[in-house]
Amino acid sequence: MGLTEDVKHLGFLSFGHWTPHPQSATRSAADALLQSIDLAVAAEELGADGAYFRVHHFARQLASPFPLLAAVGARTSSIEIGTAVIDMRYENPLSMAEDAGAADLIAGGRLQLGISRGSPEQVIDGFRHFGHEPRPGESDADMARRHTARFLELLDGEGFAEPNPRPMFPNPPGLLRVEPHSDGLRQRIWWGAGSRATAEWTAAQGMNLMSSTLLTEDTGVPFHQLQAEQIQRFRDAWAVAGHDGEPRVSVSRSIFPITDDRDRAYFGMEALSTDQVGVLEGVRARFGKTYAGEVDDVVTDLAGDEAVAxxxxxxxxxxxxxxxxxxxxxxxxxVRHVAPALGWR
Incomplete structure (x- = not known):
C-alpha cells in the first residue's frame, strides 16, 4: 500500500546542455537534439507520461523547441510532449501559433506548452536581437504578456485577416486565421509562475500552472510549503474566474534514487541537500532541494513534500x-520504484 493515493503524471525535464568537454556525453548541439528524441522514446517505453524541454537562447542548450517537439511527436505515440518554458519575450505570436499548430498535429494533440516571461538571459536584452522591442512605458515582462495574450487569441482559431479578393488559392468564406490550426491546443498552455501573484494571474488567463524549483520570493517557510501555497492560490483564483474544467499543475524536482554504484558516485552527497536562498535579478529567491538517497529514504522524503502532493x-x-x-x-x-510506493502508479 502506498503512502498516498494520488495518481500523477510523471515526466522528465531536460535543459539540453551540451559542451565539447571529453567527460560530457553530449558534446554538440546535434547530440543534445538527437539524444533528447532518444530519451523521449525511452521514457515512453518505460511508462513515463511526459517529455519536456527547457528553452534558452544564446546558450549551449536547447533553444528552438518546435522542430524538436515535432520530431519527438513523430517518433512517439502516447507520451505528452512539452516545454518548460518558452520565453515569450522572444516570440512572434503568429509564427509561434503556426509552428505550435504544426507540431501538435504531428503529435496527434499531445503538446503541453509551457511559456513564461523568461529567466535571466545569456546576453543583454537578447530579445532585441530577435526584433522585439518593448513599447514606450512597457517593461520586457509586459511585452512577454502582450505576446502571450496575442498567442492565446490566435489559438482560439477565430478568423481576423482580410482575404485577398484575388488569392493564389481559393479561400474559405470569412476572415482568415493562421494555419495550421490545432483544436484543443489552447487548453494545453501552461504559464511558468515564480510567485504567488503570478500564479493568480495565470489562473485569471485560463492557463495551467507550471511551477519550478525556483520561486522569486521568500517568506521564510520551506520551499515546498511556499510552493503549495502558490498552487492553492492558483486554484482559488481559477474558481473565482469561473473557467470551465479543472486546471493542471506541475512541479519540477531533482530526484535520484540510489540503486547502484553509478548513482552513488554521481549523487550520493546530494542526500544532504537542503533548500537554498539567494538573490536573483535583485529579488530574494528560494530554490528547492535535491531528493537523493536510498529508495525508501527518497519515498519518505517526497511523502512530506506538500507541493508535490x-x-x-x-x-x-x-x-x-x-x-x-x-x-x-x-x-x-x-517510475518503477518510487512512484508505486507513493501511490502514484
Missing part, C-alpha cells in the same frame, strides 16, 4: 550530459 504532474529534471542510457535509468527508478 498538491500537483497532478511531476517533472523530473535530468542531468542530460550523463547520456541517454543513464537518464533512462534514473527515470526508470522513479
Amino acid at each position: 498538491a500537483a497532478d504532474t511531476l517533472l523530473l529534471t535530468v542531468p542530460n550530459q550523463l547520456g541517454v542510457e543513464y537518464n533512462a535509468h534514473v527515470i526508470e527508478n522513479v
Whole structure:
C-alpha cells in the first residue's frame, strides 16, 4: 500500500546542455537534439507520461523547441510532449501559433506548452536581437504578456485577416486565421509562475500552472510549503474566474534514487541537500532541494513534500550530459520504484 493515493503524471525535464568537454556525453548541439528524441522514446517505453524541454537562447542548450517537439511527436505515440518554458519575450505570436499548430498535429494533440516571461538571459536584452522591442512605458515582462495574450487569441482559431479578393488559392468564406490550426491546443498552455501573484494571474488567463524549483520570493517557510501555497492560490483564483474544467499543475524536482554504484558516485552527497536562498535579478529567491538517497529514504522524503502532493504532474529534471542510457535509468527508478510506493502508479 502506498503512502498516498494520488495518481500523477510523471515526466522528465531536460535543459539540453551540451559542451565539447571529453567527460560530457553530449558534446554538440546535434547530440543534445538527437539524444533528447532518444530519451523521449525511452521514457515512453518505460511508462513515463511526459517529455519536456527547457528553452534558452544564446546558450549551449536547447533553444528552438518546435522542430524538436515535432520530431519527438513523430517518433512517439502516447507520451505528452512539452516545454518548460518558452520565453515569450522572444516570440512572434503568429509564427509561434503556426509552428505550435504544426507540431501538435504531428503529435496527434499531445503538446503541453509551457511559456513564461523568461529567466535571466545569456546576453543583454537578447530579445532585441530577435526584433522585439518593448513599447514606450512597457517593461520586457509586459511585452512577454502582450505576446502571450496575442498567442492565446490566435489559438482560439477565430478568423481576423482580410482575404485577398484575388488569392493564389481559393479561400474559405470569412476572415482568415493562421494555419495550421490545432483544436484543443489552447487548453494545453501552461504559464511558468515564480510567485504567488503570478500564479493568480495565470489562473485569471485560463492557463495551467507550471511551477519550478525556483520561486522569486521568500517568506521564510520551506520551499515546498511556499510552493503549495502558490498552487492553492492558483486554484482559488481559477474558481473565482469561473473557467470551465479543472486546471493542471506541475512541479519540477531533482530526484535520484540510489540503486547502484553509478548513482552513488554521481549523487550520493546530494542526500544532504537542503533548500537554498539567494538573490536573483535583485529579488530574494528560494530554490528547492535535491531528493537523493536510498529508495525508501527518497519515498519518505517526497511523502512530506506538500507541493508535490498538491500537483497532478511531476517533472523530473535530468542531468542530460550523463547520456541517454543513464537518464533512462534514473527515470526508470522513479517510475518503477518510487512512484508505486507513493501511490502514484
